Amino acid sequence: MISNQKIGLIAGNGSFPALFAKAARERNVEVVACGIDGETLPEVKGLVEKYYELRLGELGKLIKILKDERVEKAVMVGGVRKVRLFKEIFSLDIEAMKLLWDMRDKRDNSLLGALIQRLEREGIEFLSSATYLEDCLAKPGVLTKRASTDGESQDIEFGKVIAKELSRYDVGLTAVVKDKVVLALEAVEGTDETIRRGAALGGAGCVVVKVARPNQDLRYDLPVIGPQTIKTLKDCKVSCLAIEAQKTLIAEKELTIREADLAGVSVVAF
Numbered sequence: 421m422i423s424n425q426k427i428g429l430i431a432g433n434g435s436f437p438a439l440f441a442k443a444a445r446e447r448n449v450e451v452v453a454c455g456i457d458g459e460t461l462p463e464v465k466g467l468v469e470k471y472y473e474l475r476l477g478e479l480g481k482l483i484k485i486l487k488d489e490r491v492e493k494a495v496m497v498g499g500v501r502k503v504r505l506f507k508e509i510f511s512l513d514i515e516a517m518k519l520l521w522d523m524r525d526k527r528d529n530s531l532l533g534a535l536i537q538r539l540e541r542e543g544i545e546f547l548s549s550a551t552y553l554e555d556c557l558a559k560p561g562v563l564t565k566r567a568s569t570d571g572e573s574q575d576i577e578f579g580k581v582i583a584k585e586l587s588r589y590d591v592g593l594t595a596v597v598k599d600k601v602v603l604a605l606e607a608v609e610g611t612d613e614t615i616r617r618g619a620a621l622g623g624a625g626c627v628v629v630k631v632a633r634p635n636q637d638l639r640y641d642l643p644v645i646g647p648q649t650i651k652t653l654k655d656c657k658v659s660c661l662a663i664e665a666q667k668t669l670i671a672e673k674e675l676t677i678r679e680a681d682l683a684g685v686s687v688v689a690f
Contacts, residue, residue, distance in 0.1 A: 432498025579629030646671030
């Protein structure tokens with residue numbers, strides 16, 4: 421239950437903040453959204469009761485807004501291009517600088533976990549980022565018309581081990597493999613760029629494996645795929661995508677699977 425039928429939304433990039441806002445509206449839940457300049461899609465503003473736009477790193481302002489609005493529960497939906505932290509480090513406010521200063525490292529898990537802990541000290545409880553979006557979670561099995569071939573299935577099993585080990589160190593979540601050869605591993609560049617880099621080396625017929633972190637904290641940074649992912653797979657002539665069931669969000673699910681079918685890409689949730 422959402423206290424007082426009000427929820428705070430820290431809205432990052434991608435389509436999920438808008439999907440969350442729509443789902444909350446259908447449940448008559450008031451949404452107070454804090455978007456990030458250069459990340460949050462404009463349509464989010466028209467889907468919520470109150471919308472505030474912040475620059476990256478305005479943590480003090482974020483805290484003040486949520487407290488002034490008497491937000492007791494919140495969600496963090498959508499990501500932020502982490503590379504911006506390096507380019508815009510001097511735009512961070514005192515609260516954000518202190519948060520970074522106190523951290524042992526700046527991996528995603530550390531950064532987002534520290535942010536949530538800081539906000540929870542202000543009395544704000546964070547819910548799963550899949551709140552109201554449970555139907556978007558990948559269900560186990562073959563999601564497309566075409567199942568993986570024997571060779572692709574072998575690459576999936578091989579890639580799962582590699583990607584899980586990578587995720588254990590919170591470096592990235594995606595591995596690109598072909599014939600049991602690792603072509604690319606995700607770092608700060610993100611999934612699409614990892615796919616392009618791997619496919620440039622392996623050519624047509626690569627397999628992409630995307631996993632969740634071990635003991636994935638559902639309050640932030642769930643793995644996400646969507647139509648843009650499929651477009652990248654198609655452009656790169658990738659033949660198969662494997663994702664982790666119940667821990668991966670699929671944006672615009674029907675469209676995503678339809679586009680995969682049209683591209684001949686097999687999508688499997690393990």
